[in-house]
Amino acid sequence: MTVTTETDVLIVGGGPAGALLGTLLARRGIAVLVVERQTTFDREFRGETLAAPSVDSLRGLGFGPALDAHGFLETEAVTMRMEGRDVLHVDYRRFPIGTLPIDIPQPSLIGIFHDAATALPSFSYGAGTAFTDLVVEDGVVRGAVLKEADGTRTTVRARLVVGADGRFSKVRRAAGLEADVQPMxxxxxxxxxxxxxxxxxxxxxxxxxxxxxxxxxxxxxxxxxxxxxxxxxxxxxxxxxxxxxxxxxxxxxxxxxxxxxxxxxxxxxxxxxEIFTAELDRWSRDGLVLIGDASHTCTPILGQGVNVALQDAIVLTPVIARALADGQGPVTERQLAGFVQQRRTHKRFVTKFQRMQEDALSKNSPLQKLARRARYRLLDKLPVKYKMFDRVINAPHEIDPVDRELGRKAPAVVAG
CATH class of the missing domain: 3.30.9.100 (D-Amino Acid Oxidase; Chain A, domain 2)
Structure with missing residues (x-):
């Protein structure tokens, strides 16, 4: 297909964060174009576990019927066994949230978002469309140059470009937003x-x-x-x-x-x-913002990457809607500052916990292994383990009332 040449929001990257953000914006009547360089929803290694708050959020946004129709696997607990000994067991059914994490293939999750969006008149999608460069005028991002599947180069002007193109983000590089990459x-x-x-x-x-x-x-x-x-x-x-x-x-x-x-x-x-974390001093500039792994790469520990990315999309939606309603020009970095501060605080907490876990798992001497098992066994016996894990994996997700109401009214769509 030939992509539109003008839109309110251009989202580069059709993974979970980009797909969800595009759907939520289109529900609000905002013109949005999502482009994805791949021609299908298939991915190689990607997280497939949705934490309990993500499940609650998606149900609150009206995706529950599609999840139920597709099917999923509920994860009831996590167990750690070291040197042949069980050292820690966390029963997810004991958390106050009352919802279990689920496992669902990521292509199916993206398909659920995509199928809900395609019924909306303000939504456009460009499969097999690659990001080439940003359009920058007087220091403000005004859109992007895209290469379509047939080789056609198209300039798309937008009031906001969202880089949702992953851990090796080309949008991030083109925007000159430097990442502090720390290998694990x-x-x-x-x-x-x-x-x-x-x-x-x-x-x-x-x-x-x-x-x-x-x-x-x-x-x-x-x-x-x-x-x-x-x-x-x-x-x-x-x-x-x-x-x-x-x-x-x-x-x-x-x-x-x-x-x-x-x-x-x-x-x-x-x-x-390849496992690394990436931190950015700036996630945005006038006319552009980064979300998901493009702005805060996580490690696979506790499967937090996809969940943090989904929450980025949920929190960002009303921020974009308010900014677009405030005027006719590009969305400014100032208008995005609150979103960036809020999401950075949560992501840094997750990364700190992941690095602690990674350090513990790297121990190899007999004394280190003995001390590690002793620490986990002690934690296992203390009620604090549920408070600690609850804070990391069950951090509450915020849904704007407008998005919740639009989700309630949205027709049930089952991913094909």
């Missing part, structure tokens, strides 16, 4: 296996020294396994051979060993993710 000690390799009948609906972290895996039941009938490896250690892992890698995974959890040997057959069955 390890990277991440993931794969999926068939889920045996009767497997508990619990997330599990299994560690032996500095080696560990995450075992996550995933919808509809799979296990998602995440394996941490030393930073830039993938080439060394491959030099040791696939059999060595597979045997190492099997040794960490004897329950999945037969599944690993039967179904994990080559490196092609795995997906690699």
């Amino acid at each position: 000690a390890r990277d991440f390799l993931s794969f999926k296996l068939p889920r045996p009948a009767g497997w508990k609906h619990e997330a599990e972290l299994i560690a032996d020294g500095e080696k560990h895996i995450m075992v996550l039941p995933t919808f509809p009938d799979l296990l998602r396994i995440g394996h941490n490896l030393p930073k830039k250690g993938l080439s060394q892992l491959k030099r040791a051979g696939f059999e060595s890698f597979r045997d190492g995974i099997a040794a960490l959890d004897e329950r999945i060993a037969p599944l690993v040997h039967e179904h994990l057959t080559s490196w092609d069955d795995t997906s690699f993710l």
Whole structure:
């Protein structure tokens, strides 16, 4: 399709944050164009766990019927096992929020948002459309140059450009917004296996020294396994051979060993993710704002990335609506300042907790492992563990009353 050449809001990136923001803005009658360089909703490694507050928010925004029609898996607890010993168990059913996290494929979630948006007259979508550069006049962002699927270059003018194009954001780079990128000690390799009948609906972290895996039941009938490896250690892992890698995974959890040997057959069955955090002094400038991983890259620990990104979209929607209503010009950095401050505070808290967890999981000497198990066992016996985890993973999400009412009135749409 040929993208429109003028709109109120241009969103670059059609992942969960961009797709949700586009839908919420279009519900308000705001002209919005979402462009995505990929032609489908498929993604490689992406978080698929929605925390309980995200589930509540999406239901409050009217997406509950589509979620229910699609189906999902509720995660009831998280367990940590270290050197063969259970050290921590958190039952999500004990949190006061009263909602469980769910696992749903990210392409399906994006599809739910997209299908709700396509029925709205002010919404446009450009699949296979890549961001090329920003249009800047007198220091103000006025739009972007896009390359469509057929190679056509189109200039789109907008009152606000939203960079929702991920951890390696081209919009961020074009805007000159510098990120402080801090690599974590390890990277991440993931794969999926068939889920045996009767497997508990619990997330599990299994560690032996500095080696560990995450075992996550995933919808509809799979296990998602995440394996941490030393930073830039993938080439060394491959030099040791696939059999060595597979045997190492099997040794960490004897329950999945037969599944690993039967179904994990080559490196092609795995997906690699480089782990780092990114912090920005500025998330915006006149005519532009960044959201999601483009402005605050998280690590996979506790699956917070997608949830923080969704909350960005929910909080930003009324801010954009008010700014557009205030005049005819571009949305200014001043008008976006409150949003940036609020979301930065929450993201920094999440990152601090993730770095503490990462540090604990990197311990390998006998004394360090003993001390680590003792700390987690002590935490497990204290009621404070529920307060601590509740604060991190169940931080309340705000929904503007206008968006809640529009969600209540929105027709039920089931993703195709």
